[in-house]
Amino acid sequence: NAGVTQTPKFRVLKTGQSMTLLCAQDMNHEYMYWYRQDPGMGLRLIHYSVGEGTTAKGEVPDGYNVSRLKKQNFLLGLESAAPSQTSVYFCASSSADIPRSTDTQYFGPGTRLTVL
């Protein structure tokens, strides 16, 4: 049982390049989330999904797209990377709607992305 895994762990991009971050969970969770973490700031929600085939915008969705084609995977895409997207990205999953429940939210190890 690996929990939540993220690929890749590190990546350096040039401005304008595109990439996809992969999140996978093996706990059969319905809910999945993408966050970014910047120095001196709390985690901020980018996009989330309440089930296979569904996605929704979070607090800071601009410049990102997501897809949830399979229940266990949640992909985060950057179509045209910008230096402002330099950050550490965390994926998380839960079996219930986190804000409204006391269910545990499980986080992945993070992806450190640098955009030059």
Next chain:
Amino acid sequence: KNQVEQSPQSLIILEGKNCTLQCNYTVSPFSNLRWYKQDTGRGPVSLTIMTFSENTKSNGRYTATLDADTKQSSLHITASQLSDSASYICVVMGNNNDMRFGAGTRLTVKP
């Protein structure tokens, strides 16, 4: 202004000592309040989850308290260990599907 403010920003204590971390919030109404531990280079791990009706919750040497009237929470760590060195994050979940993360307190435990 962040709706969840944590203090101090950083803290250094000696192994074996106790410490208390603070979290003040303005999110209202709220569903639950969570404390996470985040080791360097890792994702956050849940420590405690409290609803608005709970005053205290413990998880081993970690005890969280909540005063919903003053909108304050604290995390008390007893008999600190070197492995407690990490960032501790307070998160307040609003009733309107809102999640607000504090910036965290960086704790260093020295031998």
